Every structure is written in C-alpha cells, then in structure tokens.
Amino acid sequence: MQGTISKSNSSLSNLFTFIKPILPVAGVFFVICLVLVLNRYFSFYASFDQGIFNQVFWNNLHGRFFQSSLSSSLSTNVVHANEIPTVYYHRLGQHFTPALLLWLPIYALFPNAATLAVLLVTLITAGGLMLYVLARQYLEPRLAVMITGSYYAANAVIGPTLGNFHDISQIPLFIFTLLLAMEKRWWWLFWLMAGLILMVREDAGVGLFGVGVYMVLSKRFPRAGLAVCTVSFGYMLLLTNLIMPLFSEDISKRFMLERFGQYVDGEEATTLDIIWGIVSNPLRLLIELVTPVDRTIKYLLGQWLPLAFIPAIAPASWSIAGFPLLKLLLGKGDSVLAITIRYALSVVPGLFYGAIIWWSKHPKAFKPSFRRFWIGCICLSLLFSFTSNPNRTFYFLIPDSIKPWVYVSLPEQWHHVRSGIRPLLAQIPPDASVSATTYLVAHLSSRREILRLSMLELRNDRQEVVKMDYLIADLWQLQKYAPAFRSDRESLKELINLVDQITNNQEYGIIGFKDGVILLRKGVNSESEAVKDWLRFEKAQMGR
16 A cells, blocks of 8 residues: 555656646746636626536536526527527537536535636646647657747637636647547547547537547558547537437527528528538638638737747648638638637647647757747737737726727726625525626526526526516626727617616616616615616716
C-alpha cells in the first residue's frame, strides 16, 4: 500500500516538474480571466446563456435532466408557432450535450451560476496545460512554452473565456487529450476521449472528423483514422436525424435553417438535406466560402496571428481545423465569423496541433529574429483581445460608444448593484416563478419556472398555463445603453408600456422601485412610494 502511494506521489511530482515551465503563464491566465469573469457575473453583465446553462445544471441536480423553461422560450414551438413555453422542455432537442453531466458533481458542491464561470475558466486553462504536454512530445521546452503562450494569448481563446459558460469550453481539453493519446498510442484513452468529444454537442463530431482525416492523410494511423471518420460522421447523422427529433423539432425547423437555410427551400431541413444542398451546388458553395471576403480574411488572420501565421502553411492545421472552419464559413449570420465568441474555439485545437507538427519539422526556423516577430504577434493578439471588449467584459475600461457617449464605470455599476438590484432580488422567494430582463436571468435561474421579459406565461409541471409570480426589470441598464443601441431603446420602450398595461389592469402591483430597477408581484396592490418613483422615472424617459 505504501509502495502504491509513494509511486503515485512520484508520478504527480514528475508531472509537476514536466509542466513547471508553463505554470506561471497558465496561472496568470487563470487568475486574470477568473477575476474578470467573476466581476462580469457579480456586476450583472452575465447574460441569457449563463442562465440557460445554470438552469439546466440545476434541473439535472434535481433529477429533471436537461429540462429548461429558458430554453423552451427559444424553441421553434414558441418562436414560430407562438406556443407557451414549458418547464419540462428538454434542451437536448436544441443541443445534445450529455458531457455536461461530467461536471454535475462539482456543481452539486456549489450549486450556483458563479460555479459555471469558474468551471469555464478552469476547463480552458486545463486545455492549455494539456497542449503544453502535447507540444513536448515533439518540441523542446522553450518552443512548447511559446506555442502554449500563444494559446493563452489567442483572441479565439480569450474571447470565449471572458463570457457566459458554454459547452464548447470542453473541446480544447478533450481534443488535446485525444491527440496526446494518439501520440502515445494509448488507444483506450483515445477512444474514451473520442466518445466524450461526441457528447459535447451535436456538431462536435466535425472536429473529430478532422482528426480522422489527418490520421488518414498523414498515413500514420490510416485504419484508426478511417474508423474515426466513420464513427463521427455516422454519429452526427444518427443524432441529428433520429435522436434529437425525439425531444423536439428544433434541429430541423430552427437551427438548421437559421445557420444553413440558404442551401435549401422549405420551412424545415435535416442535416442530410443541408449536405445535399451544399454539394449539389458547387458555385454557391464557393461563394459562401469566401464571402464576405473582408470578414473571412480578417477571421483567418485573427486565428493565425498568435501563432505567427504558421497554421496558414501547416498541412496538419488545415487537415484538422479545416472541417470546423468549413462549418463556420458555410454558415450564415454575424456570429459565425466572430472570433470572440464560443464557435471560434472549435477551430483552435487543429490550428495549434498543426503548428506543433510544423515546428517539429522546421526547428531551425526558431531563430531570434522570428522569436521577436512571434512575440510581437502575441502582443498584437492580446491587444486585439482587449480592444474587442469580448462580451462587454471590459465595460468599465472601454466605452461601448463614443458618439453618443456610452460608458459605465466600475464604481457606478457596483453602486447600482448594491442600491438597486440586490435589495429587490432579495424579495423574490427562491421557489417563486419569475420573469426578468436579460442581465438578471442568470442570478435567478436556479429555479424551475423562469422566463425572460417580456414573456409572462409558461406551462408548469401540472401542464397548466400560469403567469409569473414576480417580474423584475433593470431599466437603468437599458437606459444607459439606449442612446447608442436600437435594441435597448426598443426594449426599454416595450417594458415601460408593459408595466403600464399590467399595473393599470391591476394584474400586477409595483412593490419596489430602486435605482431604475422595478419589481412587480402578481395579484397585489402597488406600494405608493414605489409607484411615485416609477412615475418619476417614466416621466423622465418620456422627456428624452
């Protein structure tokens, strides 16, 4: 027994010694990102998706696996058929994410949306440590540190880290572990990680397919690579055409059309329909690949920049990252080519592994002059990551608009939290149903019945349509951003009209109004002081 413990301690000591050169960089990344992400959460800038994932975890913890009223509000039945959201809607019809269950024991210890913020930073930091171990299979420590430092400085890594929790945060850790297992010929671990990658979400198999293509084209493991391609492609087809439709029609009636609707006609499409629409029209495929030209080039340069553009000439990078990149380039919408949001992270593992392979074949290129150029590229990537203000994480440093001027300082926001938001949130019972504005949702999402304003009704576990017990809206936040952002102006106007309507018909009463935050309760009379404060606020808005 003592021999086993001693051997285990020795292994841990060896691992620590092995990764010691990169630990300072990883530590700085972890601490800075954690502080920023927690500030973003506790100062009420975490948005709707943070609430969705927290409610999914909360429901999982209570045995209602992958159910979410917040996700239901985005379903095709609600968005397109105008049905009422339900508390028993299964999110697996939108995104198939069983890998999230891996982290449920951690969430059970700290059941809070802030736990997911910590988990997000931890997973992406761990992905970098695994990248360093992978790089050391081919490269000497200095070069491995440079590559891993590039990972921690990449806009496509920093942006998705400084945001809401998301399922793709698992991808770097899982794929780098898979590639390490491939290099070590640890096939039991390789296939375990392949299975976990497929369980991350329904399209994670695209990246795994790229690994299989690399294994075949490099002639290193052609049989295993062919198996990987077959399993990943077959799994995605089976999942999206047979399994996910068992939960809802969202994959065919909403998500496929929103992302790839330009390739098909009609009001619904399966993945097979989309694939046929793509391959049957090569000209349209080519146009979609390169347009918009300026944004496509900018996106590629942004992905290559932290690695000093080496992935652009690395065949392995194109083999592995080419397929998730292809998925993004063929899609439509502003988010597909946004390097600061989660989708960009799916391209990262292939780019960095390809750079490792390239450097293993060209070690003499690591000259002082190129090192200086590379360090400059890393600094530029850090600068762009900061100035892009991903997910408004740097709201207290970078104005959202210059003309008109829109800026919220840190003391101003925290004063608003203490004087307006927190006192009113404290009045909402933990088991009450509630509808809230976007930036309040995450903090209220550890409950069964929750919606985003201006939705007021859902179908409960008794399948009865009920109205929310409480409504809470941060109108101050909308007021701050309204001068520069049309969506905030429209939301503010809509909510003011809603409050007037539901209070005039005495359906809800205003029980609190503090610093631009309003709290209403169903079936009660309004409090006079709260009404006076509300009317003053409304009058001020009408005068603007």
